[in-house]
Amino acid sequence: MFDKIEIFRMSQGLAKHAAARQSTIAQNVANADTPGYQARDIASFAETYETNADHGGMRATRAKHFGTTAGGYTATAPETIIRQGATSPNGNSVSLESEMMAAAEAKSDHNLALAVYNTSMNIMRASIGRR
Structure with missing residues (x-):
């Protein structure tokens, strides 16, 4: 039920993006001591969200509709990019x-x-008269 509300979908996407970024950072x-290893990162959530959002075109209404997840977002993981920076002699x-x-x-x-999700849930509870 709540997966159809855009703010919940966006907060869930941001939480998944943050988790994927933490994994890449780990x-x-x-x-850190592997010779030749290039530091990686994940494209920003704003870039990922804008490229995956379907503004005005056909919109998926349920999972696996048009090969995407509900809401028109692609089911693939965020793109990993090589982080530019100075390299050590190896x-x-x-x-670090x-x-x-x-x-x-x-x-x-x-x-x-999490704050956006919790605040949205509190607004939903208040709107139906439950606090």
Whole structure:
């Protein structure tokens, strides 16, 4: 029922994006000493959301409709990109400081998604007279 409301779909998408980004950051940290390893990241949620949203065209109304998930978003994982930056003499481009900053951003995005979801649920409860 709530999956058809756009704000719930958007907050769920942001939470999934933050989780995927945390996973990518964890892989970077795990490979911080691997020679030749290139640091990776996930495209921003705003870019992913804008490219996956279906504004004005046909819209999927249920899962697997038109090969997408409900709401017109693609079912594929966010695109992994190579993060640009300085490399060490062994060719590794992972900077633990950058990874810490990226992890903090991902945590902030996840907290934002949960706050939006909780606030939306409180508004829904208030609108039907339950608090």
